[in-house]
Amino acid sequence: MEFARPLPSYLVQRYHGWKATTYSENKAWYKRLATEGQRPRAMVISCCDSRVHVTSIFGADQGEFFIHRNIANLVPPYEQDDARHGTSAAIEYAVTALKVAHLIVLGHSQCGGVQGCIDMCKGNAPQLEAKESFVGRWMDVLKPKFETVAGIEDSAEQARQFERQAVVASLENLMTFPFVESAVKEGELSLHGLWTDIGEGGLECYDPATGKFHEV
Structure with a gap:
């Protein structure tokens, strides 16, 4: 080579x-x-962003977390086709082979992928709309959630709320995987949604009862 x-x-x-x-x-x-x-107790799905350091946030050692990173910490819906599904494969291995007890989706502030999705939804990112854009087609997973933040006029706040919606979308999509749904219903697996503020070091957890994120 x-x-x-x-x-x-x-x-x-x-x-x-x-x-x-x-x-x-x-x-x-x-x-x-x-x-x-390895016998990790938890799987963490986080963003590729170099500023998000999962093991440092939780003070974890080697062997504690099964970590998968992708653009904007997204989980696509369950699909069975001939495409290559890296994220889905990682989830399958963590749940069915490693038997993790917790599956955590970790979003973050100033997420470039989420901002790219906002730009697409507003018609300001033709390069991402192009059929050959891997990033753009990946962010299509999140586009349906834009309607939840479309009415927010402040762009910074809109981005922060959409970052949280990326976490919610991933949690919802996780439950479309039969083996995840089964493990959750059997009490063998719990799902958790988190969002971290890079600059402030804050951490918020999603509360399904209120549909909001609260400080940990």
Whole structure:
């Protein structure tokens, strides 16, 4: 493969620093994870955004979370076709093979994917409307929820509320998966919707009884 290049030197240095400190000090734990396999209690579906650091937010160690990241932390509806469903495959593995007890959808402030969806809904993103746009077609999952925030005039507040709606949409779509619905109804799995403010470090949890997000 002629296009693959050596790892950047700063990443090589960071790796050696990790191997000499964190790994060296916890070698027995890492070897146990390798030999006994993973037993995460929770799966987290979060955004690809580099500012969202799931393990740091919850102070989690290796082996605690089964993490899947995608644009705008979206879960598409359950579908069976010939397409490749990375998010759906991760959910299936977490629920049916790993038997996680909790499935968490984590949204966040200043989400570029959500803003892109807003721009599409307002007719301001022709590049995302193009058939060949992977991001645009992925954000089609969220477009039906725009009507819930269309009347908000303040653009910043509209975006923040739509980010929360992205979490709600994913929770709703999770229940279209037969194995998720079954696990939830049997009391083997619980679903959780969260939204975090990157700048303030805040965390909100979705309350289905009120349909609103409340501070944790």
